[in-house]
Amino acid sequence: MDSQVEEIKARLSIVELIGGYVHLVKAGAHWKACCPFHNEKTPSFTVNEERQMWHCFGCNKGGDAFAFLMEIEGLEFREALQLLAERTGVELKPYRSQSTTGGSFIPGEGEYQTGDDERAPSAGVSKARVFGVLELATKFGEKQLWSPVGAKSLAYLQGRGLTDETIKQFRIGYIPKGWRHLADFLASKNFTDSEMLAAGLLIEKEGGTGGYDRFRERIMFPILDVLGRVIGFSARVEPGADESQAKYINTPETVVYHKSSVLYGIAFAKQAMKSEDQAIFVEGQMDVIAMHQAGFTQTVAVSGTALTEEQLKIIKRYTTSIRLFFDMDKAGQTAARRSTELALKAGLRVMIVAIEGGKDAAELAQHDPDALRGAIQGAIPALDYFLQRLMVRYNRHNPEGRRDIVEDFATLLSVMPDVVERSFWLKRLAETVESDEHIVAESVDRAIRARRVPTPNAGAYTPSVATPTASSHTPFTHRSEILRQRIGWCCLLDASLRVLLSQNISESVQAYLSEDPILGNANTLEAQLREAMFASEQFLEQEGLTQSTPEERHVILEPLVRQYLSELTKELQHEALKRIEYQMKQARESGNREEESRLRAEFARVLSEK
Numbered sequence: 145m146d147s148q149v150e151e152i153k154a155r156l157s158i159v160e161l162i163g164g165y166v167h168l169v170k171a172g173a174h175w176k177a178c179c180p181f182h183n184e185k186t187p188s189f190t191v192n193e194e195r196q197m198w199h200c201f202g203c204n205k206g207g208d209a210f211a212f213l214m215e216i217e218g219l220e221f222r223e224a225l226q227l228l229a230e231r232t233g234v235e236l237k238p239y240r241s242q243s244t245t246g247g248s249f250i251p252g253e254g255e256y257q258t259g260d261d262e263r264a265p266s267a268g269v270s271k272a273r274v275f276g277v278l279e280l281a282t283k284f285g286e287k288q289l290w291s292p293v294g295a296k297s298l299a300y301l302q303g304r305g306l307t308d309e310t311i312k313q314f315r316i317g318y319i320p321k322g323w324r325h326l327a328d329f330l331a332s333k334n335f336t337d338s339e340m341l342a343a344g345l346l347i348e349k350e351g352g353t354g355g356y357d358r359f360r361e362r363i364m365f366p367i368l369d370v371l372g373r374v375i376g377f378s379a380r381v382e383p384g385a386d387e388s389q390a391k392y393i394n395t396p397e398t399v400v401y402h403k404s405s406v407l408y409g410i411a412f413a414k415q416a417m418k419s420e421d422q423a424i425f426v427e428g429q430m431d432v433i434a435m436h437q438a439g440f441t442q443t444v445a446v447s448g449t450a451l452t453e454e455q456l457k458i459i460k461r462y463t464t465s466i467r468l469f470f471d472m473d474k475a476g477q478t479a480a481r482r483s484t485e486l487a488l489k490a491g492l493r494v495m496i497v498a499i500e501g502g503k504d505a506a507e508l509a510q511h512d513p514d515a516l517r518g519a520i521q522g523a524i525p526a527l528d529y530f531l532q533r534l535m536v537r538y539n540r541h542n543p544e545g546r547r548d549i550v551e552d553f554a555t556l557l558s559v560m561p562d563v564v565e566r567s568f569w570l571k572r573l574a575e576t577v578e579s580d581e582h583i584v585a586e587s588v589d590r591a592i593r594a595r596r597v598p599t600p601n602a603g604a605y606t607p608s609v610a611t612p613t614a615s616s617h618t619p620f621t622h623r624s625e626i627l628r629q630r631i632g633w634c635c636l637l638d639a640s641l642r643v644l645l646s647q648n649i650s651e652s653v654q655a656y657l658s659e660d661p662i663l664g665n666a667n668t669l670e671a672q673l674r675e676a677m678f679a680s681e682q683f684l685e686q687e688g689l690t691q692s693t694p695e696e697r698h699v700i701l702e703p704l705v706r707q708y709l710s711e712l713t714k715e716l717q718h719e720a721l722k723r724i725e726y727q728m729k730q731a732r733e734s735g736n737r738e739e740e741s742r743l744r745a746e747f748a749r750v751l752s753e754k
């Protein structure tokens with residue numbers, strides 16, 4: 145097998161492979177890009193063509209072509225091997241394990257079968273067998289759809305405007321009425337009931353005496369992963385059949401089907417997402433299919449109501465710009481709003497496609513493709529869209545209405561990681577409601593403070609400092625002051641942490657810290673110190689650390705202080721930018737050109753500080 149690996153590597157261009165996922169730029173002898181595995185704005189991801197290796201200096205991941213594919217597609221080694229073998233035309237020697245699951249079916253011709261070592265631990269069934277049974281079930285469904293028994297379902301799909309070519313491309317199928325049509329067929333191909341169960345195709349009878357088909361008398365929409373493998377189904381009840389049942393049922397969670405990361409259509413959409421630098425999200429699979437048929441092949445759908453972080457992670461491999469094309473009803477708009485928040489938080493650009501008259505994507509694609517094209521081209525930035533809607537919903541001419549608009553919009557702005565972009569929208573909001581920018585900014589600050597929960601050591605320890613108790617007494621305390629105070633307490637509890645205050649910390653932050661009585665070098669009044677000591681012990685109790693040893697405490701407090709420092713750096717910059725911008729506006733209003741341009745330079749300088 146080693147020789148096969150070497151042969152694949154010899155035939156493969158790692159630059160081409162990785163270039164299919166990220167935008168590589170030649171830099172000297174190497175290639176560079178922004179790392180697809182961690183968030184960054186300056187490239188620290190490098191590819192060495194000669195050595196056929198890659199490495200990221202930001203997150204320290206690296207390896208060969210196989211390692212890259214495994215990481216980015218979430219594959220096991222054998223899956224990556226199979227994929228690259230296909231890509232390079234290297235023929236893998238068929239590998240038969242001494243598997244106790246038996247069976248001689250090898251999915252697809254000449255395809256590679258994985259061995260015992262890759263069993264899904266829960267079910268005792270290998271992933272390869274699960275993929276195999278799902279692939280065969282898809283073929284079975286396709287065959288039924290195009291035979292007389294599927295005539296009614298086929299007519300329905302054609303009636304919705306789908307061409308035969310489209311129906312075949314998306315591999316739509318049909319499972320007839322009956323309890324074990326699919327199961328009996330799969331059993332005849334040497335698949336066991338436990339394998340069908342593991343794939344979500346079978347429902348177990350009570351008492352464990354066999355099972356029956358989960359999908360019966362339904363139109364089957366196979367759900368493919370990024371590599372085009374069937375991982376599950378979404379199944380619609382056959383039109384005219386027992387419509388009292390759930391209209392759509394989906395595959396449950398299995399070893400290969402994870403609802404929160406499913407993107408319907410991704411296998412056919414990923415190329416266009418990259419070339420168009422844009423992804424369109426619609427609500428249902430019929431919408432996806434109709435959009436693809438109409439030429440918008442960068443379209444996908446989520447299976448729940450709103451996007452998840454896992455789905456956005458997948459999308460970000462291909463583009464950072466998304467368009468949400470959801471129904472105009474209440475459910476659709478709620479989903480659009482939640483999806484927008486999540487996508488903004490992930491640093492994506494979000495646009496909204498709004499359709500007059502309440503038509504959905506599938507209808508429009510079928511009946512009025514020109515209007516569809518117009519709507520997609522006319523998409524507007526999500527923040528503009530939601531601001532416009534707020535203006536309709538509330539009356540900006542009275543104080544309550546104005547407050548409602550500002551508070552609602554502030555929750556959207558508060559998720560934006562980019563301070564510059566945020567300040568742009570702050571200004572827009574202030575102009576729209578004809579309010580003072582400074583007052584509007586306060587609302588956003590409050591929303592940010594309410595939202596922010598620092599997690600320096602995710603999973604292991606979550607500090608409960610999101611809303612410090614101090615702020616409830618003094619509502620106008622700046623976040624930076626709270627952070628400085630916290631850093632002071634931590635250093636008081638563990639003096640060795642003080643070294644962090646001078647490592648990689650900018651002068652302005654150091655100056656700010658030194659103004660604090662605990663952190664500064666000035667002689668501290670004994671009373672102040674005692675008070676601070678008392679407060680820091682309370683802090684310790686609040687964090688549940690009273691019983692801890694100094695070593696344990698250090699392990700927990702160190703990442704905390706690091707987190708506070710990085711937050712403080714950003715916060716101070718943010719506050720400074722806001723202050724300057726406010727002064728700039730005042731200078732502008734009073735016609736002081738000289739002061740204004742001085743402030744503009746100051747703004748640029750602060751902005752460029754790292």
Ligand SMILES: [Zn+2]
Nearest residue numbers: 179182200203
């Ligand atoms: Zn990285």
